[in-house]
Amino acid sequence: MFFWKTWKALADNGVMGINRRNADYVLKYNKRHLYPVVDDKILTKERAIAAGIHVPEMYGIIETEKDFDTFDSIVANHNDFVIKPAQGAGGDGIIVIADRFEGMFKTVSGKIISRDEIGHHISSILSGLYSLGGHRDRVLIEYRVSPDQIFKSISYEGVPDIRIICLMGYPVMAMLRLPTRQSGGKANLHQGAIGVGVDLGCGMTLKGTWLNKIISKHPDTTNPVDGVQLPDWDGFMRLAASCYELSGLGYIGVDLVLDQDQGPLILELNARPGLNIQIANDAGLTARCHAVEHHLARLKKEGRTENAEERVAFSQKHFAKNLDRTPPADNSTAESA
Amino acid sequence: MQSINLHLKILIAVLVSLGILITGYQIYFLDIPVTEDETDDIWSLDAKVEFRASPGTPLKAQFYIPPLNQEYVSLNESFISNNYGVSVNSQNGNRRVTWSSRRGSGTQTLYYRLVLTKRYSEEPAKAAPPAPRQPIPLEGPEQVAADALINPIRQHSADIETFISETIRRVNDITDDNVKLLLNGGTSPMDKARVIDLLLSNARIPLEMVHTIRLENTDAQSPELWLRSYNGERWLYFHPETGQQGMPDNRLVWWTGSQPLLAVEGGRQSNVTLTVTNSEMNALRLAKLTTENRASALLEYSLYGLPLQAQRVYQVMIMIPIGVLVILVLRNLIGMQTLGTFTPVLIALAFRETEIGWGIALFTLITALGLSLRSYLEHLKLQMLPRLSVVLTFVVLVIAAISLFSHKLGMEKALAVSLFPMVILTMTIERLSITWEERGAGQSLKAAVGTMIAATLAHLLMSIPELTYFVFTFPAVLLILVGFMLAMGRYRGYRLTELVRFKALNKG
Numbered sequence: 141m142f143f144w145k146t147w148k149a150l151a152d153n154g155v156m157g158i159n160r161r162n163a164d165y166v167l168k169y170n171k172r173h174l175y176p177v178v179d180d181k182i183l184t185k186e187r188a189i190a191a192g193i194h195v196p197e198m199y200g201i202i203e204t205e206k207d208f209d210t211f212d213s214i215v216a217n218h219n220d221f222v223i224k225p226a227q228g229a230g231g232d233g234i235i236v237i238a239d240r241f242e243g244m245f246k247t248v249s250g251k252i253i254s255r256d257e258i259g260h261h262i263s264s265i266l267s268g269l270y271s272l273g274g275h276r277d278r279v280l281i282e283y284r285v286s287p288d289q290i291f292k293s294i295s296y297e298g299v300p301d302i303r304i305i306c307l308m309g310y311p312v313m314a315m316l317r318l319p320t321r322q323s324g325g326k327a328n329l330h331q332g333a334i335g336v337g338v339d340l341g342c343g344m345t346l347k348g349t350w351l352n353k354i355i356s357k358h359p360d361t362t363n364p365v366d367g368v369q370l371p372d373w374d375g376f377m378r379l380a381a382s383c384y385e386l387s388g389l390g391y392i393g394v395d396l397v398l399d400q401d402q403g404p405l406i407l408e409l410n411a412r413p414g415l416n417i418q419i420a421n422d423a424g425l426t427a428r429c430h431a432v433e434h435h436l437a438r439l440k441k442e443g444r445t446e447n448a449e450e451r452v453a454f455s456q457k458h459f460a461k462n463l464d465r466t467p468p469a470d471n472s473t474a475e476s477a
Numbered sequence: 478m479q480s481i482n483l484h485l486k487i488l489i490a491v492l493v494s495l496g497i498l499i500t501g502y503q504i505y506f507l508d509i510p511v512t513e514d515e516t517d518d519i520w521s522l523d524a525k526v527e528f529r530a531s532p533g534t535p536l537k538a539q540f541y542i543p544p545l546n547q548e549y550v551s552l553n554e555s556f557i558s559n560n561y562g563v564s565v566n567s568q569n570g571n572r573r574v575t576w577s578s579r580r581g582s583g584t585q586t587l588y589y590r591l592v593l594t595k596r597y598s599e600e601p602a603k604a605a606p607p608a609p610r611q612p613i614p615l616e617g618p619e620q621v622a623a624d625a626l627i628n629p630i631r632q633h634s635a636d637i638e639t640f641i642s643e644t645i646r647r648v649n650d651i652t653d654d655n656v657k658l659l660l661n662g663g664t665s666p667m668d669k670a671r672v673i674d675l676l677l678s679n680a681r682i683p684l685e686m687v688h689t690i691r692l693e694n695t696d697a698q699s700p701e702l703w704l705r706s707y708n709g710e711r712w713l714y715f716h717p718e719t720g721q722q723g724m725p726d727n728r729l730v731w732w733t734g735s736q737p738l739l740a741v742e743g744g745r746q747s748n749v750t751l752t753v754t755n756s757e758m759n760a761l762r763l764a765k766l767t768t769e770n771r772a773s774a775l776l777e778y779s780l781y782g783l784p785l786q787a788q789r790v791y792q793v794m795i796m797i798p799i800g801v802l803v804i805l806v807l808r809n810l811i812g813m814q815t816l817g818t819f820t821p822v823l824i825a826l827a828f829r830e831t832e833i834g835w836g837i838a839l840f841t842l843i844t845a846l847g848l849s850l851r852s853y854l855e856h857l858k859l860q861m862l863p864r865l866s867v868v869l870t871f872v873v874l875v876i877a878a879i880s881l882f883s884h885k886l887g888m889e890k891a892l893a894v895s896l897f898p899m900v901i902l903t904m905t906i907e908r909l910s911i912t913w914e915e916r917g918a919g920q921s922l923k924a925a926v927g928t929m930i931a932a933t934l935a936h937l938l939m940s941i942p943e944l945t946y947f948v949f950t951f952p953a954v955l956l957i958l959v960g961f962m963l964a965m966g967r968y969r970g971y972r973l974t975e976l977v978r979f980k981a982l983n984k985g
Contacts, residue, residue, distance in 0.1 A: 143973065143976060146976040146980070146983050147970075147971055147976060149983045150971060150975075150976065150979055150982060150983060151971075153982055153983075155971075155979050155982050157969070157970065157971040157972060157975045157979075158812070158972060158975065159809060159968050159969045159970060159971070159972060160969035160970075163966070163967050163968070163969045164969055260858065264858060264860065267860040267861065268860075268861060269860060269861055274861045330916055330920075331916070331917075332917075349981070352978055352979075352980075352981065353981060354981045415979075418979065418982060419979065419981050419982060422981075422982065424982065
């Protein structure tokens with residue numbers, strides 16, 4: 141009986157389950173042959189650059205062990221940079237170099253590593269240690285994002301990122317992912333990071349989710365996570381919406397960061413975005429996806445398509461949180477201010 | 478999308494109905510038993526015909542053999558006779574074999590064997606109702622005696638059934654003078670039957686003599702005589718001496734009429750020995766025999782047509798889809814986490830060798846040891862392939878060590894561990910350790926426990942003998958399974974664990 145009631149309640153709230161996500165969205169909208177575009181961060185970056193979409197600047201690529209000789213010239217002009225596997229998953233194998241120290245390198249956590257150690261790490265990445273399925277991989281060396289100061293109070297180490305799920309280029313739900321001590325500075329919910337819902341309409345944060353529970357404070361900093369206004373929200377939305385043209389995939393999670401100098405940048409795309417974003421937003425994905433699908437069907441009948449600007453406008457109009465209820469945002473802003 | 482959905486629905490409908498139809502055909506039309514331990518009785522009727530040949534004359538032995546249109550079906554029928562021509566002809570619902578030879582000398586022995594079984598026969602052909610009969614003419618005192626008997630019988634009876642019963646009762650009362658006269662000194666069942674026939678003919682009631690044999694394990698039985706009459710709707714059977722009505726089920730009609738079983742020309746001292754032996758046979762093998770007899774070769778093309786060795790392998794193989802179904806249900810309906818997709822099925826197969834308890838214990842032990850090695854290797858920063866190779870070799874060594882120790886300790890059970898699929902173990906260890914690092918100990922433990930539960934469930938299901946038999950005999954049920962799997966491919970409801978995961982969103 142409990143099962144049936146819960147089932148009914150979830151269905152009424154339009155909550156999406158894994159089976160539905162896979163059957164109705166991932167399998168339906170994402171063509172398999174396009175996956176490499178999102179699985180390989182280098183490919184994603186190249187596509188994004190070609191489309192004029194902002195991404196962290198790529199310093200260089202290392203494809204073979206021999207290419208490691210070019211490492212010095214790649215990072216010659218940069219004090220800080222990020223080394224990551226092109227096909228890594230879950231943030232594994234990423235080294236963030238924050239500074240140089242006596243001919244050695246210093247990571248964000250303050251650990252000093254030598255050039256040889258970096259060489260070994262790069263060789264591990266190339267051999268496929270961190271890639272999906274253990275395939276040979278490439279190494280990407282890129283600009284180190286420095287998170288905007290706005291996140292200082294609600295994140296622990298690492299770089300918070302913003303995940304926006306888009307269906308056919310229409311943003312349907314967004315979440316701010318904050319690293320915690322438990323997640324080891326990674327913004328991955330599975331590893332213990334917090335997901336905080338974001339109002340699509342105005343970019344104001346809502347309550348958060350941590351290990352499937354609804355929370356309102358960051359466990360490490362104990363600052364409230366809701367009521368934070370993300371700057372340049374429309375920029376985020378436009379970037380996310382334009383990823384549809386870039387990747388060709390209909391149902392994606394777009395991971396963006398807010399750099400304090402360069403503003404919103406696209407980090408990577410995900411063809412199977414997780415479902416915990418629903419808990420963070422206290423809303424169901426199915427309900428919103430259906431709304432987009434209805435809209436698309438109507439457009440098709442009228443024989444027209446919408447560009448990124450129009451899509452963002454649609455999403456902001458229909459999925460803004462303060463449409464369905466009075467946001468707690470006002471009160472908590474006052475509190476935190 | 479719409480057309481794909483329709484396509485899928487049609488495909489599922491076709492597969493499921495095909496599966497049901499084929500299985501139904503096998504069960505209801507080929508009569509293949511649904512469980513393995515159904516056995517059936519098989520009766521061997523042996524007749525040994527002996528007689529002394531008169532020298533210089535042609536020999537001809539005519540011998541009644543059971544008609545085949547009864548509730549029994551013949552599996553095999555053979556006539557063994559040296560230097561004799563054999564011909565079988567039927568007349569009046571009887572079958573009669575004629576052995577003939579130009580000449581012979583000394584004791585002649587002829588054999589007849591019929592192997593019968595009760596099941597798998599079509600509806601028996603009903604014996605045709607007899608023609609209306611005329612009274613057998615009698616003379617003088619016999620007519621008087623007959624009338625003297627018939628009148629009270631008629632008064633004491635209401636219909637054909639009671640008339641016959643009453644007649645039999647009176648004829649068996651041999652103190653009665655009228656009966657004595659008609660019996661003319663004889664007291665054998667045959668004589669009584671003749672008198673009963675006589676009396677009934679005067680009442681214009683049809684009567685047939687039926688010679689039957691008991692299907693019991695007996696040496697040398699002689700045919701038992703029964704009488705049957707037709708009441709306009711069905712045949713009524715009576716015992717000529719006891720008056721018992723209705724023939725027991727284990728009687729097989731050998732022949733009808735008043736002719737003797739054996740008629741020999743050109744011979745004397747003829748003798749017939751009838752032996753009935755019973756054996757049991759697995760119902761399926763029997764079905765196969767009867768099918769062969771009926772020249773339908775569908776079973777020939779079933780898995781039973783394979784050599785025995787191969788059948789064993791396929792009995793394991795054909796159960797794998799059942800194991801896969803367990804995984805499918807556990808993962809997509811319940812939402813249990815397992816390591817790898819089909820790893821639990823492979824582990825379940827390994828459990829066949831070790832038995833479930835030992836299997837779980839050894840699996841846990843080896844995985845735990847392998848995990849500790851793996852976490853040590855993690856510090857050495859090895860590449861994937863060399864690392865996997867080290868773990869695999871380690872697993873082999875651990876298995877060898879376990880076998881050695883358990884052998885020394887006298888636990889032969891643990892020796893079976895050598896058949897544990899080492900590569901599967903290695904991959905399990907690798908996956909487990911990756912999950913451990915990425916998702917933490919809790920998650921990996923959950924996945925490991927999930928894998929064990931799935932493997933155990935799959936193993937238990939796959940090793941039910943009845944189920945194995947059923948799937949092996951009716952492989953078409955796998956089509957129904959495929960239908961279900963296809964439907965699952967478009968299942969979009971929640972997994973049971975998601976009801977807990979999204980509890981926070983349950984505002985209903």
